[in-house]
Amino acid sequence: MGEAPLLEVDGIRKAFGGVLAVDGASFTVEAGTVTALIGPNGAGKSTAVGIIGGALAADEGRVGFRGDEITGLAPHRIARRGLIRTFQISREYPAMTVLENLMVSPMNQEGEKLATALLAHRRYRKQERELVLKALDVLADFGLYGMRDEYARNLSGGQKRLLELARSVMADPVMLILDEPMAGINPALVSHIGEHILRLREAGVSFLMVEHNLEVVERICDHVIVLAVGRTLARGTMAELRQNEAVVNAYLTGGGVDAGTAR
């Protein structure tokens, strides 16, 4: 692994009023891996994801992606570089159909130019057809094909999680950051989503994944980063971390991990 890491987070810090949500966390994610980000509730995981994705401005520190600094870029610019993040609570476009939810994702669509949209709608028709085909394919992969014409708000909680992944795949990401992609869904679907993640990794997508369920982490993640009170506490494989007293302590004092509850 001589290459530079895909994602480099270096000393990021973020305070909300008096609360230090992230306090100098540093970690890296290697290309081609599924890396877990674990830690007790309130450790600052979601805040870190927000900073990496550009939705939150860090008070200090820097973020690098594919060798370029992306600190302070607008979220859409970061997304266009191939880094897509999801939200802890699934947030579909409720009053749009499932297929339409997917059709939003591809970047730089020809029909997103005003002149083309108004005056030359024939010009984007071919691309639109190709994207529809691709989207239907992705929907079939995720078992949502039958729901394609349903409003996204009518999906069940589990289906919304699948939609979120499907929608992210349509964006052709280099890396996906998933904030608790399995929170609040049944065990069968948890393993199903796990398989999707592994399948996408085989297809070349790298992952950083906030996850509370340590069994899942053990099964699908190559590396684990432990965050506690806003700092990187440890990193390594799950087996290595089991030997790490500080990690065990953080979990025991932090609580709420095995319950799999999410803030």
Added chain:
Amino acid sequence: MGIIVGYIATLGIYFCIYNILSIGLNIQFGYAGILDFTVITFMAIGGYMAGVASLGPEQPGSQIFYILGLSLPWPVALLIGATAAGLLGCAIGLIALRRLRSDYLAIVTLAAGSIIYGLVGNNSKIFDGFEGLVGVPQPFNGVLGLNPNSYALLFLGFAAVVMAVLWVAANRLRNSPLGRAMRATREDLEVAEAYGKNTYKLRMMAMVIGSVYVGVGGVLTIWYVTAMAPAGWGTSETFVVWAALIVGGVGSNGGAVIGSFLVAVLFNEVTRFLPGISSDPSLIPEVRNICIGALVILTLRFRPQGVMPERKARFPELPEASVRQEPAIVAEEV
């Protein structure tokens, strides 16, 4: 007979104008979720600018003061009115759209409306203050010299053509990937941004395009009425456009058309003929607003999606065989 023809033509013209206004608001609010609470200001700016562009230079000693006075032909005046409304939309967007909160936007639009009202009304050198513009030349009328009823018919045709062009453009926008991206910003701004959409630019586009539409509605208004004064652009006019969109169906251009007909034409006019009202014309505006308010409340209570709701996006039909079928995984919540 001629009177009735003229009256019906006038109703038709108002219908076209309100249509344009509510489609403009639909682009802002229905497509992109922008709470524009000062529709009427864009209409006034469009109308005024077209007015001073088509009026001749101000006459010394007439006590009527206004800027420009360029005697320009109507297509140029239309362009100027539409551009002015678009620029105003851009200026308000620059202030309001950087922030993500939609209530902030509502407040900024309201404030901008009041400021411009005060500025225009109290400054008699721009558009003659509260007196407003009068005697604005009408398109074609100078050449043709028609009687008022025939002119009303001609203008109805003209307004209908303008409306049709704007209607086609609005639908193309709606059905395009650009319209889809705008809808995504309406549904969830932060998520659309996280998926690579430049939400500021998208919302600015919707804001400006919608303002241009409303501005064109204002140009048609000042041409048909030949006059415009601040007293005529109170918040209740904005309310009528909102009512039309809500009753018709937010997000749906067809709904905007139906809403304009129901609210702006039917309710506006029918209230005039209510028994007991016709004898007391000063009551008409109040009763009108009460009726429209009641209609909005009934719509929101019993058919919140509107008479003709936004329809689901349609995609090119593809042969089923081209897609791999897979049994849907049962995805139930815990």
